Amino acid sequence: MHPPVTAGVDGSAASLAAAVWAAEEAALRRTRLHLVAALGAAPDVRTPVAERAERTSVAGPADRRQWARRSLRLAEDRVRTRRPRLEITSEIVSAAPMDALLDAGGDAQLLALGSYGLGNVSARTLGSTGPALAVRAPFPVALVRQAYQAPRRAPVLLGLDARRPADELIGQAFEEAAVREVPLQVVHAWQPPGPAQVYPANLRPPRAEQRLARRAAKRLPEVLVPWREKWPEVRVIEDFTEENAARAVACRSSMACLVVLGVRALLGPVTHSTLQQAHCPVLLVPHT
Structure with missing residues (x-):
């Protein structure tokens, strides 16, 4: 089996888009999708997971782990609707997002992140985990916007x-x-x-x-x-x-x-x- 395509998830809509995009990449490469949630990632109350959890506080370690599990489950459910037969693995990493993703991406063909999220960065200002990680990473990093549909046969x-x-x-x-x-x-x-x-x-x-x-x-x-x-x-x-x-x-x-x-x-x-x-x-x- 080839190395996986990895996606970082934190419950945000952008990270869900990244997981779906990464799933398509994994299918193209005939490999598995690996989902990673970092316990150091603070959730955004605007995300779908937060809405389901009724904006539960996630200040403590147990709450953060529960949040990470929900984020992974939501991402996997979203992917399964499009790629039901794709092999999916997941893990929760007890580290800050930057360290967790650098470690997870080292074993992957590429790492996909939402164009905001993983630190509550807005889609327009970007300025945190994704670009900063790309500068440090020895592997390709994809930043994925939400709701983009490429034209057919687009280059x-x-x-x-x-x-x-x-x-x-x-x-x-x-x-x-x-x-x-x-x-x-x-x-x-x-x-x-x-x-x-x-x-x-x-x-x-x-x-x-x-x-x-x-x-x-x-x-x-x-x-x-x-x-x-x-x-x-x-x-x-x-x-x-x-x-x-x-x-x-x-x-x-x-x-x-x-x-x-x-x-x-x-x-x-x-x-x-x-x-x-x-x-x-x-x-x-x-x-x-």
């Missing part, structure tokens, strides 16, 4: 800086497209450098700018040559654009099934902006 969308391509990132994107049997759309956004960097006297000669643009556009197909050879079954859509990278990825995400971005020691501005604006799940892939 996987890879945001790539062709000047600094990373094998781990490109390989993961091709794998995601291959397992879904959909195209891979590779976005390479480029904008002309500022006048002080290239052009004398604050001038931008059109010919110089056009020459730089052509040179930038050539990088993308050159970078993808070995990957096309390795994954001949994946149809690649090369998408070179002269616009802001974050805006380019976010706009195209409404017609994608998954956005794949790289992450290093810190979240870059493109990744941070995409997490706030993307319409579909975002898979953050660690690379050097």
